[in-house]
Amino acid sequence: MAENVWWRDVKGILLDITGVLYEPGENGGSVVQGSLNAVKRLKEAGIPVRFCTNETSCTKKQFVNQLKSYGFDIELSKIFSPIPAVCAILKKRNLRPFLFVSPNALDDFEGIDTNDPNCIVVGDCNHDFSYKNMNKAFQLLKSLPNPILFSLGRGKYYQDNGKLLLDVGPYMKALEYACDITAEVVGKPSTDFFQAALNDLNVPANKVVMIGDDIVNDIGGAQAVGMKGVLVSTGKYRPEDKYHSTVKADGYSTNLSEAVDLILSNY
Template structure:
């Protein structure tokens, strides 16, 4: 496995790749500038669903990254688009900070949509969702990441609650963000890039690397964020390249 020769587009995960919390990964601001100077088209794909896109952008810009709003593709916005396309009236179990972006729950829901509700994942809220799912409502989730890196260590991500609800209901959730194929395809379509000539840079072995490879792209794993050494010995998912951090990843891509 190796990176494609002369890649024609790069997809970049945000948290854990460009920054940890509110700290830029050392050298990442400059590396992104170098990548842009190469002319390669870029998209930033995030499964973070505790913040609206506007605040994610402000955070990145505050750390010095030159990124524009329409370059960032979030699972929240993708969920909002999907709900509109299907004309659904969901019950939302999401973080309070994204209610303005996604919309309020309907009193007579015809679907369930989950985001990373964080502290809102409590027994009563989960039991309410459970009962709606047992009535057969569609089960749509923004992501199913296992965990993410916080300043004080790894923490549970929404995948815990998605997997738990799937177990108890016997239902299978439909994922909107990574590693769902349509989420990657939307980025490729916007960039006019072929999957086989595109590299995704991420710190999540399953949802970034596994997802990118399933979509026909190369997956470059960085050893920052939620990365753990065990990720390099996974029985099924083998990154096309592994680099210490985002600056090293950019160097590898520009050398390919």
């Protein structure tokens, strides 16, 4: 679809959060200019919106409370994140994980049996991505007759306080390489993850736009299930993203507010 018409006939929207609604940083971060009002205008217009995030550094409830502290009116049920999704998978397959995740996120794994682990779940660990912890994960995987690695996203990097920092993807890749296995990705850009959000919207994929700052995980992931993807120039966005070798956005916008202006002008 040509870039200049992506906003036509939009009936549903998926929004990334980090880098699109707010920028993480010192003292809790800051709201991206215009995003607070943009979300409010979408709600007032009656356009169904869901929020897709790979945030796993805290519980889903803590994350929603943080967003509310900025002024966003977002319901817990409207946010799709990896931990509830992976918990459903673990229960269905009777798996007992070693949780290589942030201590702040552990409450969201309540009810999951972690005794005698037979798989690993790796998520946002920040400073806990030490050699000691990576080696422990490696040793467990190598000890299993059928090693299973779940990764809560596969992002290469994210932006915090204006600086790019390594995301979970490089650590996932290290464990894949060392153990000769392929991780099961839960979260963006997984097609199952995007399909779940799309099903909840109950809108045809070709009428839905994903707005994000990650060319591969946001835009590519959404396009893989038939949605359009719009890349904003906030958060982790870099000018070279427009020339990515495999993923081309359907449209580009300075920020969420500008994208919403175009959508509402044709809604």
